[in-house]
Amino acid sequence: MRTAEQVTFGGSGLNRAAQIRGDAAALAQAMADPAARCLPMWRGKPLLRGDGLDALGLIPMDHPVLAAGLGKAIRAPVFLGLEEDGAPRFAHDLSRWEPEELDYGALGSFVDRSEQRHPDLPEDMAFAELRRVMTALSPRDAELAATAKAIIGWHATHRFCARCGVETVIGHAGWQRDCPDCGGHHFPRTDPVVIMLITHGDAVLMGRSPGWPEGMYSLLAGFVEPGETLEAAVRREVMEEAGVPVGAVSYLASQPWPFPASLMFGCAGEALAREITIDPVEIEDAIWVSRADMMTAFAGEHPTIKPARRGAIAHFLLQNWLADTLN
Structure with missing residues (x-):
């Protein structure tokens, strides 16, 4: 991209x-x-x-x-x-x-x-x-x-040290913590997260979590598990949250997201079907939104849908999808 x-x-x-x-x-x-x-x-x-x-x-x-x-x-x-x-x-x-x-x-x-x-x-x-x-x-x-x-x-x-529990001391100008007891070294943690622009024809898959402002929808996202590729994480998360099978997956862009310590990997995926079966433990709702409806939402004129938060990679990816500038 x-x-x-x-x-x-x-x-x-x-x-x-x-x-x-x-x-x-x-x-x-x-x-x-x-x-x-x-x-x-x-x-x-x-x-x-x-x-x-x-x-x-x-x-x-x-x-x-x-x-x-x-x-x-x-x-x-x-x-x-x-x-x-x-x-x-x-x-x-x-x-x-x-x-x-x-x-x-x-x-x-x-x-x-x-x-x-x-x-x-x-x-x-x-x-x-x-x-x-x-x-x-x-x-x-x-x-x-x-x-x-x-x-x-x-x-x-x-x-505290994850190996022995002793309080650690700061080293390397704040970029390391060292254990004075067992000698362990600890480094800043970043959690990889996939966020997916899943499309089927001219529609994109959107979801919302409980507690979000009324009408706000965003792209589905989830943490990458140990031993898992980004592509596999995309397919697993979409299936778990919305019950939608995904075929081809490609990487688009990344975003540091310090809330608290994530690195968001923006990916595109092609849905193999449109039927949605949500996991209510994971998300509150999921819907397909047409390009025309998303353009109306971005203009602030849609009666029920509000787009993802400005500044978030979801908003960035959707904006580029609408402008046909993903590539």
């Missing part, structure tokens, strides 16, 4: 400079660089700035807020990479900070519109849900935010 890397969180080309991670002198030099900047994260939310919160709220490495509110799993900034001009970029977890007023219900909602403003940061900066702003960010800001969210989220859930 020629436009594959135009998907949200893709195509920025960030220089991750992995050679710096294990070099203590180079890392110290990067942290002391006057051009270095840090992205604070609060419970998975990046710091954003501006009236529309459409840019990352990067702050200097010596900003006092970085020393005042460290996360439980991380005691030092995570090195993200270098900009084109060599300026280092880091991320830091401030999840220990407790806002004076906090709506816990909003934090767990499908669309979290709550904002948290730290008293020691400029008034035009706020922590906000990444899915809410992801389409407004530049490709570089989106990649930095996705990387920071995924790596800090991994630290929060992998504090």
